[in-house]
Amino acid sequence: MSKSLSEKKDWTITRRDVLLAAAAGVAIGVSSWVIPKRYFRIPMQAPVFVAKVPRYQREIGDAITRGITELGVAGNEVRGKRILLKPNLVETNASAPHINTHPLVLRGAIEAFLQLGASTVMVAEGPGHRRDTLAVYEESGLADVLTEDHIRFHDVNYITGYELPNAGRQSSMRTLTFPSLFKEVDWIVSVAKMKTHHWAGVTLSMKNLFGVMPGLYYGWPKNVLHHAGIENSILDINATLKPHFAIVDGIIGMEGDGPIMGSPKQVGVLVMGRNFPAVDATCCRIMGIDPYKVSYLERADNWLGPIGDRSIEQRGETIASVQTNFELIGTIPAQQGIRLG
Amino acid sequence: MKSKFQESLSHRILPGGGFSGLPKGEFRVDATAWGILFLRAVGESSEFLELGRARLRTEQSDDGRVAVSRHHPDSYWPTPLAILAWQDSPASTDAQRRAVQFLLGVAGTHPPRKADDPVGHNTALKGWPWIAGTHSWVEPTALCLMALRAAGQGQHERVNEAFHMLLDRQLPHGGWNVGNTLVFGRELHPNPEATGAALAALAGATTRERVSQSIEYLQDEIDRLRTPVSLGWALWGLGSWNLWPSNGVALVERCLANQTRYGAYDTSVLCLLFLGALAGEVAEPIALPIPSNSGRSSPGGVH
Numbered sequence: 218m219s220k221s222l223s224e225k226k227d228w229t230i231t232r233r234d235v236l237l238a239a240a241a242g243v244a245i246g247v248s249s250w251v252i253p254k255r256y257f258r259i260p261m262q263a264p265v266f267v268a269k270v271p272r273y274q275r276e277i278g279d280a281i282t283r284g285i286t287e288l289g290v291a292g293n294e295v296r297g298k299r300i301l302l303k304p305n306l307v308e309t310n311a312s313a314p315h316i317n318t319h320p321l322v323l324r325g326a327i328e329a330f331l332q333l334g335a336s337t338v339m340v341a342e343g344p345g346h347r348r349d350t351l352a353v354y355e356e357s358g359l360a361d362v363l364t365e366d367h368i369r370f371h372d373v374n375y376i377t378g379y380e381l382p383n384a385g386r387q388s389s390m391r392t393l394t395f396p397s398l399f400k401e402v403d404w405i406v407s408v409a410k411m412k413t414h415h416w417a418g419v420t421l422s423m424k425n426l427f428g429v430m431p432g433l434y435y436g437w438p439k440n441v442l443h444h445a446g447i448e449n450s451i452l453d454i455n456a457t458l459k460p461h462f463a464i465v466d467g468i469i470g471m472e473g474d475g476p477i478m479g480s481p482k483q484v485g486v487l488v489m490g491r492n493f494p495a496v497d498a499t500c501c502r503i504m505g506i507d508p509y510k511v512s513y514l515e516r517a518d519n520w521l522g523p524i525g526d527r528s529i530e531q532r533g534e535t536i537a538s539v540q541t542n543f544e545l546i547g548t549i550p551a552q553q554g555i556r557l558g
Numbered sequence: 559m560k561s562k563f564q565e566s567l568s569h570r571i572l573p574g575g576g577f578s579g580l581p582k583g584e585f586r587v588d589a590t591a592w593g594i595l596f597l598r599a600v601g602e603s604s605e606f607l608e609l610g611r612a613r614l615r616t617e618q619s620d621d622g623r624v625a626v627s628r629h630h631p632d633s634y635w636p637t638p639l640a641i642l643a644w645q646d647s648p649a650s651t652d653a654q655r656r657a658v659q660f661l662l663g664v665a666g667t668h669p670p671r672k673a674d675d676p677v678g679h680n681t682a683l684k685g686w687p688w689i690a691g692t693h694s695w696v697e698p699t700a701l702c703l704m705a706l707r708a709a710g711q712g713q714h715e716r717v718n719e720a721f722h723m724l725l726d727r728q729l730p731h732g733g734w735n736v737g738n739t740l741v742f743g744r745e746l747h748p749n750p751e752a753t754g755a756a757l758a759a760l761a762g763a764t765t766r767e768r769v770s771q772s773i774e775y776l777q778d779e780i781d782r783l784r785t786p787v788s789l790g791w792a793l794w795g796l797g798s799w800n801l802w803p804s805n806g807v808a809l810v811e812r813c814l815a816n817q818t819r820y821g822a823y824d825t826s827v828l829c830l831l832f833l834g835a836l837a838g839e840v841a842e843p844i845a846l847p848i849p850s851n852s853g854r855s856s857p858g859g860v861h
Contacts, residue, residue: 308735310747346736348697349751349787351820364819375579375824377586377627394630415676415742433626434633436688437695437736441632444667444692478744549676549742 261523263492264288264530265499267539270468271485277325281464282332284489287532290462296334298403301341302326305410305425305466307476308346309356315471315481317353318410320362322466322487326408327368341398343374343428345438346477350374371398374432385456387516388449390441393457394434404461405429407493411470411486411500413479413543416447418511418551419504420476421497422463426454448513455493455521463496464489467503472543479544486539494522495529502526502557505542510555559807560600562814563832567596570825575613577825587617587626591639592829599836608649614640615653622660632690635698637661638705645708658709661686661702662716666694678740683723684716694720695737696727696752700759721763724756732771748772750779754791754834761798773799780809786823789813790830797837810835 266284270277285295304318327338340363344353350372354360363370378394399405409425417424427439427450435441442450467486473479486503490496494517498508508514508524518524545552569581570589577593579586594610617640618624619631624640626633641657644650666687671680685699699720706717727737733748734756740746753776760769776792780803783789789809796802803809813831817823823831 308747308749347749347751348736349749349785351785352750352783352788354820355784360819370820375826377584432688434630434689436635436692437697438738440687440692440695441689474742474744478741478746546742 260525260528261492261519262528262530263490263495263523264532265488265490265492265495266532267499267503267534267536268487268489269485269534269539270487273319273321273468275321277321277487278328278332279325280487281325281329281489284464284487284533285329285333285462288490290333290491292334295330295404297336298334299337299339299401300330300335300404300406301339301399301402302330302406302408303425303429303460304340304342304359304408305412305420305428306342306344306350306353306357306359308344309353310477313477313481314358315410315469315479316477317357317359318408318466319468320358322464322468323359323408324362324366326406326464327366330404330406335404339369339371339402341371341373341396341429343372343396343430343432345427345432345435348374348432348437371396373398373429374437376431376433378431378434381457383453383457385449385453387452387456388445390445390450390453393453394431395429395458396431399429399458405458406462406464407460408464408466410476411465411467411482411484411488411504412475413472413504413506413545413552414475415478415546415549416551417451417513418555419497419501419506419514421465421500422460422493423451423455423497423513423517426458426460427451429458430454448516451513452517452521455517460493462489462491463493465496465500467500470504470543472504473546474549482541482543484539484541486534492522494518494524498524498526499529499531499536502536503540505540505557506545506555507557559810559814559835560832563596563828564600566822566828567593567825572613575609575611577610579824579826580822585613586825587614587624588636588639589825589829590614591624591636591643592826594643595639596829596832599833608647611644611647611650614643615650618653618657622656622658624657633688634660634664634690635688635701638686638698638701641705641709654709658706658711661706662711662714664690665716666690666692668694676742677738678743678745679738680723680726683719683726685720685723693737694723696724696734697736697755699724699737700755703759703763721760724760725764725768728756728769728772731775732773733775734772748775750776750783750788751791754788754793754795757795758791758798758837766799769799773801777801777803781805783809784813784816785820786813786827786831790827790832790834793834794830794837797834802838806835806838 268280373396376396380392407422407425409422414420465488467484470482471479472482501508570578576585576590579589623634624637625631644654665684685694686702734752
């Protein structure tokens with residue numbers, strides 16, 4: 218009896234208890250509203266590798282091999298596998314080769330994956346600015362390299378697609394249509410360019426995947442994705458496709474009015490990793506940009522991957538040793554207020 | 559040269575009618591429409607043409623659209639190609655009429671232009687989009703204009719507005735790209751395929767003065783073009799203004815030879831290249847949906 222009385226006493230709720238609980242609830246509610254959501258999640262972790270590569274040279278393959286190895290990719294993950302490399306080919310201009318992923322970075326990636334035992338390496342792209350993919354392929358210099366290396370190039374703009382439910386659910390698109398070629402490969406590797414972007418702030422490994430969506434279904438430009446929201450679409454594509462590896466060509470990037478009208482920016486790095494938000498956040502820091510101020514990266518944080526500096530284990534070169542501020546244009550909203558620090 | 563095209567395309571003709579995108583490939587709507595334009599241009603028998611046209615009719619939806627596939631009805635950009643493929647086909651009259659009505663009834667999204675708009679063009683002017691629910695762009699608008707004019711709708715208000723839309727999207731220093739002129743105050747780059755398509759669509763509808771810088775851009779570019787989409791549209795565009803280049807045949811030969819480098823060209827672009835080549839030939843104006851005022855005086859052409 219006394220025990221039950223005691224229990225009863227323990228469970229008696231006083232007016233003071235109610236007020237304290239209410240205050241605590243309000244405090245939690247307010248804090249979750251004021252404090253970013255990332256502080257309420259168990260942080261994800263991911264390593265990113267930064268290699269110093271001062272110029273476009275033949276040794277790029279060695280740097281990529283080292284990066285893949287230091288990121289802990291086991292031999293059996295690549296051996297015998299079919300690897301699809303997706304560069305960033307947008308359009309060409311004789312005075313602006315820094316628009317596109319440099320062909321020697323593609324060659325380096327091809328060499329690295331073949332050296333690690335891949336059975337097949339192919340390159341695939343579906344530019345959004347040009348209907349003539351072959352022209353971009355030729356004029357970017359990539360055709361010379363792939364012809365010499367006997368590597369096949371696929372124009373994914375005209376490949377019929379297969380649908381997947383939209384796993385990201387950030388836009389109103391219920392499904393996403395990817396080129397059927399993707400069902401025949403084991404790894405999808407984004408070989409992006411380090412650039413500022415006038416709509417998205419930056420374009421790196423995640424944004425680069427716009428180019429996998431066939432023009433047959435998304436148009437030229439990929440206007441379906443623009444109407445669905447560029448940031449929403451970046452997140453949806455990455456969440457649904459689940460790409461495997463990212464390499465960002467930051468040897469010479471683009472600053473200012475990217476992705477096509479900006480100026481070349483010498484950085485001298487390749488940035489690599491399995492986790493795309495972590496790779497892109499590292500690129501941002503190298504570019505002097507706060508990844509938490511790039512909206513789609515902030516939204517990806519701790520969902521598709523970590524972007525916090527404490528959650529990313531930097532391997533290879535330190536960010537501080539390669540960091541160089543990219544020019545941001547004050548009149549472009551997506552580039553306003555995103556400077557680091 | 560004609561025989562080279564015929565040889566390449568003969569491996570893509572499907573037994574039940576229509577074309578595949580590549581040899582031994584599957585039926586594709588746009589490849590079939592382009593293939594019919596090719597067959598018609600080379601004077602293929604009407605029985606053979608009708609098989610392809612009938613196959614295309616089976617792809618038409620009740621509302622008149624002809625999409626990339628029935629599973630992707632929003633991708634209705636092949637509709638103008640189907641209209642051109644059904645031209646002068648009594649069996650396709652109703653299908654063509656419904657496709658025309660569909661195009662005249664759709665326009666995509668065209669928000670009114672804002673004072674601080676970062677894009678330079680007039681967003682309110684209607685042309686046609688590639689995909690439902692998106693903005694109007696240059697190449698689909700050019701194709702729709704050619705198709706609607708061929709189908710006798712040259713005086714329709716939508717056609718008139720689309721001519722204005724195309725001219726509005728012309729870059730200040732000449733040429734067209736997908737359809738953006740200035741973004742955040744910077745003039746973007748032109749490309750040959752969009753410029754050729756726009757010039758082909760505008761021939762007979764505007765003065766040469768209005769497009770002279772674009773013609774000059776294309777003439778400056780033509781010698782370096784090695785790929786079929788760029789070269790096909792560039793030749794078609796210049797041919798529409800009686801400016802088919804004297805070395806056009808050599809350019810087409812070089813482009814065909816580049817298949818050893820790039821692999822076999824897709825049916826659609828191979829047909830486009832052929833029609834671009836044919837745009838330099840005097841004898842076949844009816845084979846192409848090019849406005850009838852375009853005389854042909856340039857040498858060369860398809861042999």
